[in-house]
Amino acid sequence: MAEKIPVELGTEKVGTLLRQYAVPAIIAMTASSLYNMVDSIFIGQGVGPLAISGLAVTFPLMNLSAAFGTLVGVGGATLVSVLLGQRNYDLAKKVLANVFILNVIIGVIFTILSLSFLNPILRFFGASDATLPYAREYMTVILSGNIITHLYFGLNAILRASGFPRKAMTATILTVVLNTILDPIFIFVFDMGIQGAAIATVISQAVSLVWVFRMLSDRRKLLHFSKDKFSLDWKIALRSLSIGMAPFLMNITSSLVVILINNQLRRHGGDMAIGAYGIINRIVYLFIMIVMGFTQGMQPIAGYNYGAKLYSRVTEVFRLTVFWATLITTLCFLVGMFFPGVAVSLFTRDPELKAIAMRGLRIDVCLFPIVGFQMVTSNFFQSLGLARRAIFLSLSRQLLFLIPCLAILPRFFGVDGVWMSMPVSDAIATVVAALMLRSLIRTFRAETTPQNALEDNANSQQSLVSSN
Amino acid sequence: MNNYVITIGRQIGSGGLATASMLSEQLGVPMYDNNLLMEVSKQSGLACEFFEKRDEKAAKRPLGRFFGLRSTMQGNDGFPGFNAISDEELFKIQSNVMQSIVAKESCIIVGRCADYVLRDHPRRLSVFISASMEDRVARIVAGQGISEAEARRLIEHGDRKRANYYNYYSFKQWGDCSSYHLCLDSSKLGSIENVVKVIRNYMEIIKF
Numbered sequence: 001m002a003e004k005i006p007v008e009l010g011t012e013k014v015g016t017l018l019r020q021y022a023v024p025a026i027i028a029m030t031a032s033s034l035y036n037m038v039d040s041i042f043i044g045q046g047v048g049p050l051a052i053s054g055l056a057v058t059f060p061l062m063n064l065s066a067a068f069g070t071l072v073g074v075g076g077a078t079l080v081s082v083l084l085g086q087r088n089y090d091l092a093k094k095v096l097a098n099v100f101i102l103n104v105i106i107g108v109i110f111t112i113l114s115l116s117f118l119n120p121i122l123r124f125f126g127a128s129d130a131t132l133p134y135a136r137e138y139m140t141v142i143l144s145g146n147i148i149t150h151l152y153f154g155l156n157a158i159l160r161a162s163g164f165p166r167k168a169m170t171a172t173i174l175t176v177v178l179n180t181i182l183d184p185i186f187i188f189v190f191d192m193g194i195q196g197a198a199i200a201t202v203i204s205q206a207v208s209l210v211w212v213f214r215m216l217s218d219r220r221k222l223l224h225f226s227k228d229k230f231s232l233d234w235k236i237a238l239r240s241l242s243i244g245m246a247p248f249l250m251n252i253t254s255s256l257v258v259i260l261i262n263n264q265l266r267r268h269g270g271d272m273a274i275g276a277y278g279i280i281n282r283i284v285y286l287f288i289m290i291v292m293g294f295t296q297g298m299q300p301i302a303g304y305n306y307g308a309k310l311y312s313r314v315t316e317v318f319r320l321t322v323f324w325a326t327l328i329t330t331l332c333f334l335v336g337m338f339f340p341g342v343a344v345s346l347f348t349r350d351p352e353l354k355a356i357a358m359r360g361l362r363i364d365v366c367l368f369p370i371v372g373f374q375m376v377t378s379n380f381f382q383s384l385g386l387a388r389r390a391i392f393l394s395l396s397r398q399l400l401f402l403i404p405c406l407a408i409l410p411r412f413f414g415v416d417g418v419w420m421s422m423p424v425s426d427a428i429a430t431v432v433a434a435l436m437l438r439s440l441i442r443t444f445r446a447e448t449t450p451q452n453a454l455e456d457n458a459n460s461q462q463s464l465v466s467s468n
Numbered sequence: 469m470n471n472y473v474i475t476i477g478r479q480i481g482s483g484g485l486a487t488a489s490m491l492s493e494q495l496g497v498p499m500y501d502n503n504l505l506m507e508v509s510k511q512s513g514l515a516c517e518f519f520e521k522r523d524e525k526a527a528k529r530p531l532g533r534f535f536g537l538r539s540t541m542q543g544n545d546g547f548p549g550f551n552a553i554s555d556e557e558l559f560k561i562q563s564n565v566m567q568s569i570v571a572k573e574s575c576i577i578v579g580r581c582a583d584y585v586l587r588d589h590p591r592r593l594s595v596f597i598s599a600s601m602e603d604r605v606a607r608i609v610a611g612q613g614i615s616e617a618e619a620r621r622l623i624e625h626g627d628r629k630r631a632n633y634y635n636y637y638s639f640k641q642w643g644d645c646s647s648y649h650l651c652l653d654s655s656k657l658g659s660i661e662n663v664v665k666v667i668r669n670y671m672e673i674i675k676f
Contacts, residue, residue, distance in 0.1 A: 010513050078556075082637075085560040086585070091639055235639075307514040307553040385553050 009304035014316045022297025022324075028169050029289040029296070035176045037282045038183060041346055043197050044279070046187040047134070049350035051194045053271040054134025056278030057127040057262060060255045061114065061139060065146060066153070067251030068110050072102045073154035074247045075240025077161040080223065084162055089222050091236075093229045096158060096216065098236045100225070103154045107147035115143050126262030131271050137195045145202030152209040159212055162223045167215055171208045178204035253399050260406050261418060269356070269415035276357035277418075279347045280364055287332035291325045291372055295379035302383040311444045318380050325372030336365030356415070363419035370430045371397075377433040381440070393433050401425035471574045472591035472676065474667075475582035477634075477643070480626040481604030481611075481619070483654045483663065484597040488578045490664045499576040500569065508565045518553060519562065524579055524633045559637055579630070583647060584638035593676055595667060596648040600655040 009017065044052045076099035083092040114121060122135045142149075152175075160168035179200055186196030217225050265273040298321040305313040335343055340358040348354055378393030392400075402425040409417035409424070474491065478484020485501060492499035500507070505523060509516040563585040569575060570586060577586075583594035599607075601623070608619040634642035645651045650670055654663050670676075 082556045082560075083639075085556070086563065086637070087588075088639070303553045304514070307518050309515045 009301055010308045010310055010313070014301065014313055014320060017301045018294075018297055018317060018320055018324075020297075021300055022294050024165065024169065025296035026290055026293030028172055029293040030286070031169075031172045031176050033282075033286045033289040035179055037286060038176070038180050039197050039201065040278060040282045042183040042187050043194055044347035045349070046184070047194050047197075049275055049348050049353040050130055050271060051134045052278050052348060052353065053275035054127070054131040054194065055138060056274045056281070057122055057125050057131055057135045058139050058142075059278070059281070060125045060258045060262070061121060062142070063251055063255035063258060065110060065114075065143075065149065067248050067255065068106050069103070069150040069153045070251060071241060071244040071248040072099055072106060072150070073157045073244065075243035076102075076154060077157040078243050079236070079240050080158050081161040084223065090229075092162075092223050093226055094233055095236055095240065096223060096225060097229045097231070098233055098240065099154050099158060100151070101230075101232050102237055102240070103150045104147055107150040111143050111146045114146075115140070118143075125259050126266045126274055128266065128271050131274070134194050137193065138198045141195055141198035141202060145198075145205070148202060148206050148209055152205045152212065155209065155212045155216060158223075159215055162221075164215070168212075171212050174211065175204045175208045178207055250394075253395070257399060257402060257406075260403065264406055264410050264418050265415065268410050268418065272353050272356050273360075273415050273418075275348075275353050276360045279344055279353075279357045280361045282347070283336070283343050283361065284332060284364065287328055287368075288375075290328050291375050294321050294324050294328070295376055297321075298376070298379065299383040302380060303385070306384045309447070311448050314384075315441070315444070318376070321380075322373050322376045325376045326369060327372075329372035330369045333365050333368035336361045336368065360415075360419045363416060364422050367423040367426050367430075371426050374426065374430040374433045377437050381436070386440075389436060393429070393436065396432055397425060397429035401428045470591070471570060471572070472593070473570045473574065473582075473586055473589055474576045475586060475592065475594045476576065476578050477583060477594070477596040477648065478579065479598045479604065479643070480623050480630070481608045482597045482599035483607060483660050485578060486660045487597060487654070487663050487667070488576050490660055491667060492576050494664065494668070495574075495576075497574045497576060499578065500566075501578040504562070504566070504569075504577065504580065507569065508562050511565050511568070512561045514553070514558075514561070519558060524630055581634055581637050584634075584640065591676070593650070593667075593671065593674075594648045596643060596645070596651045597663065598643070598651070598653050600653070603655040 040052065040055060043055055076095055079095045080092050083089075083095065118136060118139060119132070122132055122139070127135050152171075156168050156171050159171070182200035182204055183197055186192050186200045190196055192199065213225075215221075216223070219226075261277060262274055265277055269276075298317055301317045302314050305311075305317070340361045341354070344354050344357045344361065348357070374393070374397055378390050378397075380390075381387075381393060382390035402421055405421035405424050406418065409421050411417065413420060474488075476484050476488050478487075488499050488501065502520075502523075505516055505519040508514075508519050559581075562580065566577065566580070566582060566585050570577075570589060583592075586592055604623055605616055605619045608614065608622060609616055612619070612622075614622070631642040634640070638647075640647050650667065652663055652666060654660065657663050657666060
């Protein structure tokens, strides 16, 4: 039962392919950003402006927790997909069991450590006397359910990698829907405040986890939990951890950047500025994640055609993705510039918070139309297997140029300086991306020219023949 | 299915390739070595050099993953996405082509984890050929016209590369005798003719 190589990647119309590959990715990405957005909206509307700030203070800790989740999950999912490709089902089952065990071990350690040092951690992440109680209440519940979260993400990734992307997506959407239903019940009906939002989150993930677990326990499937494979295998564990190390580090760096942003905001603008960042972040991310969906769809198409040396198709899919990405980021720009009030009022009615968030959003997205190009370009390098350059580009926007901006600009412009850091680093990163892309396109040209010349030659000979 | 397959693993300079081609001549079945890549390229539509560049190389090692960071295998969120030119995908394509070849004809396959990829083949004989360091160096010096020191470096580097590749994809140990039916030392046997003789005798005894 040799699996078919998708040769249609080299023949089918590029637009059709992009639609096929991007739409599921976009749905999955949007679902996960909606999930966070819903939480923020209910907390902002139901609990109050300070609660939004408290929530924003927890972002780095949430990132950190997600980092440890992906550390195990990514490696496990990658190994499973390789092993299933080799029809090595026994070992794949072992990997599945090891992901489970590792998730539990790492989840427990993370919960114990973070819960016992919760106050100093949250202070370090930007909490004040006023916002600490909110952040604490929220995180206590989230961290207690940490193992559920890790298991849910890890096992869902394996479900996806083992040939059931639709089922994995259903689980993701199930969590979003459940969370949207449970959030108002716990916040408004049970009057549990920010803690209610956290409980809703953990419950909806627990339900999805049960569902995913049942999928993976089906003995008729090639991959399922089996008792005799349930022991920690150090070789498998180390191998999956080493694969997960890269995304782990990415998550850690993004967590560090948010810590820096939060602290600069607190120093120059206080709790309300942090809350404003929480709101801006949620709005912008919705659009960013859609762009990520497009780039994810571009990857296999660009990769295959690059491998097949069909460079015109490579540039075609790149152009098309840049077009869509720019459309999306421009939409974000328009919303931020002309309707910031509408977007921000989703999250809060507090006039002070609203004013800060609107100003911040305006500055943050002022160069957004070019961000689409930057993001697609860095992913483009990745799809061609040029991982080093891809990682440099991706770090340049979110880390390399952003950190110096965040350190310097607020000294002169206060809170505005923090907001300005983002478009400034976007602009520099875009220039760098454009330069790197130019040199890549040149190598394409150099490789295609002789071929084109040959084709032209053949064409002209043909026309000679026909004219005779 | 009466097709058979003989897979030959080999240390660099052990005479594995010469053994395979002599065996292929005597048995009258084709041998696949580098020409496997051409077949793979033809069936997948991907350029041959992509397979050549990664031929018998492991995907990035842990440290490489650390710095080369996300391999092409992973999507934006870090979780595996599909990309035809990722190392794992190329290995999968190559394995599938190997399966389709052995389904059509009897053949000999050199290296490329063939013993692992074809582990479920009903008529398969897996051989591993080693040799003493002196013999290997001598063979490479004679074959490639390089200095002894260069040959030694080539052997060290090449063995490590092959082992990494094999261990990475098969989750087993390269050259570990439990992985093969027959392990031979070509130095002890003296000549490639003798190596082939032993293999053919072995085939006779097990009524292969």
